Amino acid sequence: MGGLPEGWTWAHLGDLGAEVRSTVIPSEGNKYELWSVPSFAGGTPEILDGREIGSAKLAVQPDDVLICKINPRINRVWRVSRKSEDLLQVCSPEWVVLRTYGGDSGMSRKYLQYYLSSPVFRRWISSSVSGVTGSHTRAKSKDILTQPVPVPPLAEQHRIVETLEEQLSRLDAAEAQLSSVLRRSAGLEKKRLDILAVGRSLRRSGNEDLNSLEESKTGRFDEGSLIELPRGWKWRRASAVCEQIVSGSTPKAHLMSPGNGDVPFLKVYNISPRGFVDFSIDPTFVGTGTHEGSLKRSRVFPGDVLTNIVGPPLGKTAMVPDMYPEWNINQAIVSFRAGADLTPRWLALVLSSPYVLGMLKRTSKATAGQFNIAVSTCRDLPIPCPPIDEQEKLNEAADQWLTLSESVRGAVANSRVRATGLRTALLKRAFGGGLVPQDPADEPAVTLLARIAAEREAAKPIRKATKRAARPRKATAVAAATKIAPAPTPASATSVQQELFDQ
Secondary structure (H helix, E strand, C coil), X not given: CCCCCCCCEEEEHXXXXXXXXXXXXXXXXXXXXXXXXXXXXXXXXXXXXXXXXXXXXXXCCCCCEEEECECCCCCCEEECCCCCCCCEEEECCCEEXXXXXXXXXXXXXXXXXXXXXXXXXXXXXXHCCCCCCCCCCECCHHHHHCCEEEECCHHHHHHHHHHHHHHHHHHHHHHHHXXXXXXXXHHHHHHHHHHHHHCHHHCCCCCHHHCCCCCCCCCCCCXXXXXXCCCCXXXXXXXXXXXXXXXXXXXXXXXXXXXXXXXXXXXXHHECCCCCECCCCCCEEECHXXXXXXXXXHEECCCCEEEECEECCCCCEEECCCCCCCEEECCCEEEEEECCCCCHHHHHHHHHCHHHHHHXXXXXXXXXXXXXXXXXXXXXXXXXXXXXXXXXXXXXXXXXXXXXXXXXXXHHHHHHHHHHHHHHHHHHHHHHCCCCCCCCCCCCHHHHHHHHHHHHHHHHHHHHHHXXXXXXXXXXXXXXXXXXXXXXXXXXXXXXXXXXXXX
């Protein structure tokens, strides 16, 4: 394994700061700035009254570095910022709270934050719980604090942070632009689908297109509010232009088999929001006897159009592919089979249109957090019906537009992969000593560590006195700093760290 640059050295994370364990019991009537795990995604702590917090928290202060212990595969590292109000700052016990020694003359907290967020540390912390499964895996504080950290001279730490912030801010701006492109592309795609499905670009006066609309059986749609269609188009009830509209059914668990079987059985998660059937997600099968017996009514075939009627989200639409000659569906999906006046592709386009789909969604009923659409409502849904030859032309136009949209998404996805690679490369170079030049005039890192060790030793009597005063409630004291140990040699670094520093 390659060594560190001149002036750098290694140190255990726990030698650079103490783990803070001071407990706070929030009280009603007092406001707190809570650095919780859920609020990490939003980037700002919560401001809450003590009665809304309830359980005990850890006291933190500006520049404390927070390392999330729960589900450590998710990269969650925070640095507590200055208070915007006169509030007590607290955090969840699911964080390791590291308070560095030496104040501003000790380790750069931003440097530590970047290192703890880097791929090398994230790979280690993920591998440390590799024997455990589930979303509630947890890393141990003592293991985190014994991890070796590459320590540059303090002046170089500041140069590294400055360069990283400059370069990463550019990447953040570029990724924000990519997200904007996706949002705009999705918005244009929806508008285009509406233009094609209901002829919004060809409006005219009159309402003779409603003359062919069969009598409503449910009364759940307001025919008078339907958009006016282009000349030659007609509004028709789905039941009048579809051969069959049925919902599925779910057999008993022992009649379904994962991975392989006779007939593929589709669930809502197999309908992609992008408008296709994705049977690679937890594929489930039923036997031929079940398919032709208790599930006979819910058989579907290539070309049938599926829409989920239980959500959220509601209204994911896809055409059944020809991967298998026959399929089956569960009770949360409804199948539309096009009749002589519709092409399957046109029916799929119409049921993907925000305008038509919006009519269907507005009839949904909420029950215990779920939204449900009745099959009878699906049969009553007004469908815009152009002449067959016009449907074919519009289908081709839709295919061209969707192909263009897919190209945009593909280009954005490739750009994001490159951005992730650049971010990883930047961090790798930063903590391997290759991002900024070394300056022989900088104070060596070993001198910095000696100063930190001296402060750690000086703080020991205070910590011991605090512990004695706090007994028997040990949780209210600041934990003792990690015992003094010689700086780890490069050979003591973990295998994932070797990957980072082998250049």
